[in-house]
Every structure is written in structure tokens, then in C-alpha cells.
Amino acid sequence: MKKRVMCLVLALGMLLGLTCIARPTTVYAQTAKEKLAETRARIAELDKELSEAEANKKSAIDQKYILDQRNSALMEEIELLDVQITDTSARIEENEAQEAQQYDVFCRQVREEEERGAISYWSVLFKATGFSDLLSRLDFVSEVMDYDQSIIDSLRETRAQLAADREELEGEKAEKNAAQEELERQIAAAEQLIAQYTSQEEELEKLHKQKEADAAALEQEIKEAEERYRRQEEERRRREEEERQKSQGGSETPAVGNGGYAWPTNDTRRITSPFGPRPAPGGIYSTNHSGVDIGAAYGTNVLASKAGTVIISRWWGGYGYCVVIQHGPGNQTRYGHMSRLLVSEGQTVSQGQVIGLVGSTGNSTGPHIHFEIWEGGVRVNPLNYLTGWIRAYS
Numbered sequence: 001m002k003k004r005v006m007c008l009v010l011a012l013g014m015l016l017g018l019t020c021i022a023r024p025t026t027v028y029a030q031t032a033k034e035k036l037a038e039t040r041a042r043i044a045e046l047d048k049e050l051s052e053a054e055a056n057k058k059s060a061i062d063q064k065y066i067l068d069q070r071n072s073a074l075m076e077e078i079e080l081l082d083v084q085i086t087d088t089s090a091r092i093e094e095n096e097a098q099e100a101q102q103y104d105v106f107c108r109q110v111r112e113e114e115e116r117g118a119i120s121y122w123s124v125l126f127k128a129t130g131f132s133d134l135l136s137r138l139d140f141v142s143e144v145m146d147y148d149q150s151i152i153d154s155l156r157e158t159r160a161q162l163a164a165d166r167e168e169l170e171g172e173k174a175e176k177n178a179a180q181e182e183l184e185r186q187i188a189a190a191e192q193l194i195a196q197y198t199s200q201e202e203e204l205e206k207l208h209k210q211k212e213a214d215a216a217a218l219e220q221e222i223k224e225a226e227e228r229y230r231r232q233e234e235e236r237r238r239r240e241e242e243e244r245q246k247s248q249g250g251s252e253t254p255a256v257g258n259g260g261y262a263w264p265t266n267d268t269r270r271i272t273s274p275f276g277p278r279p280a281p282g283g284i285y286s287t288n289h290s291g292v293d294i295g296a297a298y299g300t301n302v303l304a305s306k307a308g309t310v311i312i313s314r315w316w317g318g319y320g321y322c323v324v325i326q327h328g329p330g331n332q333t334r335y336g337h338m339s340r341l342l343v344s345e346g347q348t349v350s351q352g353q354v355i356g357l358v359g360s361t362g363n364s365t366g367p368h369i370h371f372e373i374w375e376g377g378v379r380v381n382p383l384n385y386l387t388g389w390i391r392a393y394s
Helices: 002-020 030-055 060-115 121-126 131-198 201-248
Strands: 270-273 292-295 301-303 308-315 321-328 331-338 354-357 368-375 378-380
Touching: 030 060, 060 131, 201 308, 201 321, 308 331, 321 354, 331 354
Parallel strands: none
Antiparallel strands: 270 292, 292 368, 301 354, 308 321, 321 331, 331 368, 368 378
């Protein structure tokens, strides 16, 4: 009787130890999956628009605009797949730890039964001294068998979850690789369209006129944004002056400059096209270049050259995806042809902050950063402010 009680206590203790082991929660990144579904639906809509554009023989400009948007959506899809891969990898790591703990409990149970000299369940029943004792022994055998089975069932469940998670991880990696390959194909298609543009004089003339019209409209919008910025700055300085006079009795605080300009990328110093007069490569650039082109790989971070307020962050004609940062009255920097925008209008940015990714959107023959500096309301040569640049043009 004492041996039976001790065995029951030991079995109960090990069962509690097993159930207290934290089981991994199968958490699926529902939000990420919903965003991924929305992104793929947007890609499908853009595919339909592209097919219609090709069937209707729309201009190459219209087709490239759709391709640029589709490539941006593909990059978002790849990022969301990375989130899912990270979540699934974390679940696998938790389940592997769970499996090791459950297997250790199973091994300890087997060893402890061997050390107690456990024999067959039939032998336990045959030693009954009476009918009442037989019923008690039947209950004991049933409890031990249920406990052993619960250990095995838990171990099997964890291993089944591990197998499912590993299969899901492989599927997610395959989807990411497919999306990356599709992005590379679409980038090549966009570059092929550019090659087609340059062989058509009518298209080239249309591009020139469109860029001039876009630039004029952008200039007007920037002037309006500068005026809003000037009024906001005047109001801010007025409030600061009132507060300063209240707190400091009218003593003046000297103004401190913001420093110079920094490179809009940390990955390259190659200048592929200079500021000012130049040939028109591919026939789609202006012959009087308003900035400099910095050769950079597709997807490279584009950085704010100077701290300030974002007044333009959107698609804008020949500039493609474009950002304009206001640093003060008449002082701004511009960044064109990006593949993706990472800041919004009205946002304050610091020097060196990532504002977008390098691309080839708008009127562009390949991935690069179109970079402009404005001082006193006029364009100036950025190479007078950037040091260590490397000439990569003829």
C-alpha cells in the first residue's frame, strides 16, 4: 500500500512538471498577413492596368509609370515576407526548446520506473490479495498508463507542430525568392522601356515638354510650400521671443548655424552626371542639368543632406518619386528618381536620416540619386559643398 501511494505521488509530481512547461503559442503575424494580402491584391490590379496599357498601345511613359508603382509594391511584399519568416523562425526555435524539455521528462519517467524495479502491469494485478485490492490495483495501473500516454501525446504534438512550422518556413522563403526574381524582371522591363523611349523622337520630344511642364508646376508648388514654411517660422520665432523675454528679461540668445551639407548616401561618391550644361544622355535628360547624379545601387538608402522639414514627398512627373526638404528661407535640397519614399510631407527630419531608397523612376535611364541644392532661392552646384567626390562621367 505504501509503495502504491509513493508511486502515485511521484507520477502526480512529474505530470505537474510536464504541464508547467510553457507550451509555445502558435502566433501567426495576422497583421503582416493581412498587409501581404492587400499588397498582392494591389500588384494584381497593377498587372491588369499594365496589360490594358499594352493592349491599348498606350505610351511607354504610361507603361513605365505603372511598372514603377508595381516595383514599389513588390518591394513591400518582400519586406512583409521577411516579417513572416522571422515570426515562423521564432516559433520553430520555441518548439525545439519545448521538444527538448518534453523528451527529457519522458526519459526521466522511463529511468525512474526502471529504478523502482517496475514489472509488467499483469504482475501488479496478480499480486492482489482480494477483490477490493484488485480494484485498487486496476485504478493505479490505469493512472500510470494515462500519465505515460500523456507524455507521449505531448511529445508527438510538439513534433507535429515543428514539422508544420518548418514546412511553412520553406514555403515563405520560396515566396520571397520568387518575389525577388519577379522584382529583378520588372526592373529589367522598366530599363527596356527606357531603351524604347530613346529610339523614338516623338516620345523624346514629349518627355522634354512633360519634364518642363512638371518642373514649372513643381516650382510653383514649392514656392507655395516655402511661403507656408516662412509664415510658420515667423510665428514660431515670435512665440519663442515672447517666451524668452518672459523668462530671461529681454537678454538675447545668439543664433547657431546648422552646419554644412552631408552626402545623401554613405555607399558611394561617384558622380555620373555633373551640374550645369551637358549632353543629353538617352535624349531624355535636360541639357542644363539642375543638380548632380550620384551613381548608386537599386534599393540603397537615400539620406537627408541636412536637417529640415519635408515639403514634397510624392510622385512628380519626370522626377519620379521625389523628396524636397526645406532648411530655411530659400534653402532646400531635392532628391529624385527614388524607388520608394520613407518620409511624409510636413515631417521634420535630421541630417543623415533615411528618407527613401534609390531607384530609376520617372525620366531616368538607370538607378541613381538626382541631388539638388538651393541657396538663396536659386540652384547651386552641389559639388561645391560635397567633398571627396569621384568623377565617373566623360
